Amino acid sequence: MLESKRRAAIFFILAFLLALAAGFLVFQKVKDLNAELGGMTKIYVAKGDIPVRALIQENQVMTIEIPNKFVNKAHITNKNELINNVSVVPLAAGEIITKNMVKPFSNLRNENNRLVALYPSEKVQYDQVVTELDRVDIIVSTEVNGQPQTEIFMRDVPVAFSDGDKPEDFTGAALEVSLEAAAQLIHVQNYADKVRILKANVGKEEPVNPVEEQQQPAVSEQLSAPAESPNIPASPGEAAVQ
Template sequence: MLESKRRAIIFFILSLLLALTAGLLVLKKVQAINNNLGTMVKVYVAKGDISSRAIITPENVTTDEIPKKYLKDYHVTKTEDLLNKVAVVPLSDGDMITKNILKQASAVVEEKNRLVTLMQSDRVYFDEPLEALDRVDIIVSERFSGKEETKFFMKDVKVARVAKEKSKFKGIQVEISQSLVPELIHMQNYADSVRIIKSNVGQSNEAVQSQLEENQEEIKENQASTENEAKDEKDSNEKQQNNQSSTTKEDSKKQDQSSKANIPNEQGQKSEKGDEKK
């Protein structure tokens, strides 16, 4: 009897452990399904019609929710992914915005300007890493018509964008006039060497000299105004001292006059007292 009871208790404990294990596994599976299907994430969709090649603004987009399970890498979930971007295809109201239909907006400011890419290579050299909005000079060394020549090909050219690979500088895009694009591409393809150097951001000697003269004149004016203020202050102090001294003299005169007037009065009072005694 005791042996059968012991076996029953052991089987009961084993069945209880198996039931708990199965329950935990089922609970984890249900939680995983809920996390995938129940958890919702926000993605960006078009709010109204968006024409192609038009810069996307915050007024053009809104958010919608989809299950986390169906979220892919091409979905747009951050506003940074829409910054300065255009859609390559037109979008209607409610259309989902994906990264594969977005493109960086053109950095060209002038309508008749174009962007030309200059990547570092055996022919193209950069003296230093550049940043967007820098100004550069383009120097070419060529051997056309049997004559070797090195010259300034373009000066003070605007850098529109910078190309990097793993944080390493690789090249630039320059903004130039449409008429100069063929010449630059020709030099890039056929010149012996194209060298890009950063333009001088300083001022010419005449500008520096004029600025120095202006600074000196300003310093002189400040000194003159300071001297005038000091002189005016000194004059005002002297006037105050003169006024105080004149006031003191008048007070002393009044005191002398009052003391002189009191002397005969005292003498008269003494004579009256002597007469009374008599």
């Protein structure tokens, strides 16, 4: 009886020592792994769905920890970079928020304006890389009543934000226009033969308000006009190239 108790005690002691050794080895492995990854950093993610252009509130975000090895300059680690800014894309719950997804609310000069994204394609071409706060002119080529025509569609349109600031990583920009102009711009983007985006030389002439610009005849009206309709003359200051 005593011999069996002694054996059981030795077994439990050995099991305890082996458990301690295994725990130490696991702890050491985790410690080495954390050292290799450089520790952990808190970054911000959406706590719930956040609609586009809505002011981001503190209760709409939360933090998660990721290894320092995977943290880059695009991640948001400071709450002040996020609160009371607006998201330029809709955010889903749990989605990591990066700096290029949020902009100051003041970037939209008028609450009635809209952002229209223009991505380079076979139809849309940027002659230069544009960045936030730049202004652009939009030149449209299309066929009206069987005749090719190229004209200035919009002047001095503000760039709300851009994706990429170098030619090799530039993937497009969002332009701020009035709601009426947004419909015309999207129509031209879909149905014009060619759309050229030219970086405006801001400061050399009086800027044109993009809302006022839409009082002028638009190419989208020509695109949707019946074939027998006469050409709509270009507005003052806009030369048509036959």
